[in-house]
Amino acid sequence: MNTTKINHKNIYYPPGGILMWIIIFLELITFGIALIVLAVSSKENPVLFHTSSTHLNTTYGAINTVFLLTSGFFMATAVHQFKLKDFKKSSFYLKLTMLGGILFLLLKTIEYNRKIALGFVLGYDTFFNFYWLLTGFHVIHVIVGLVILLFMHRSLKKDTALLEDVEASAAFWHMCDLIWLLLFPVLYLIF
């Protein structure tokens, strides 16, 4: 396996690669604009936004944040172990990373089921339109991230993984953390 060190101080080689960072910035800007539009919309009907946001379970949101952050920690550790050429440990931490993502999706499924059972579906009101679209798109990112990690794990097992690929996969996974760290306070905490 190729674990050759990359000079990340070069502007063209940030950790994960320049293309991945362009994607990360585009994603952050897209979600950021949507959240700003949500904040602006809340000024038109603050009572509705406050009432609707009280229907969200902050505990679920906080636990899901911990799942994603812990998963991100394991991802960083997997990359560290890969650089140390301990591929067995790297593979182990990659599995833990995926477990964190799966737990996030499981809790999100429970949360979605409860919202649907209570009738807070897409179209219920403006707040819940934002809630479903923003968290739904984020969930899609997490699923895509899990698929990427699954392929990465297979490459590790076959001894064909490259450091660039491991770092790019990690950058995508951490991007899911970053997006969630913007969504969680705005949707669950501040209205």
Added chain:
Amino acid sequence: MMKKNNIYTLGALILLTLSTALISGITTLKIGTLLILGLSAVKFLLVAFNFMALKKAHIFWQIALIGFLIVFVGIVGIVI
């Protein structure tokens, strides 16, 4: 072996997450909202600089991400 720095970062991130959830339950004042946004911004930077190893990247990427965060938190903080 795990990097100690990353373990401390994870501990800080979990503490900050619990803090923001607690603050949200205690107050609905503007200052509480700004505090939640500020602490969330710190979490964002901890993930980017430590877990994503942005601290090892060229300063352009560091400034770009910090710039994005300042604009985002600034606009949401003013609007809310």
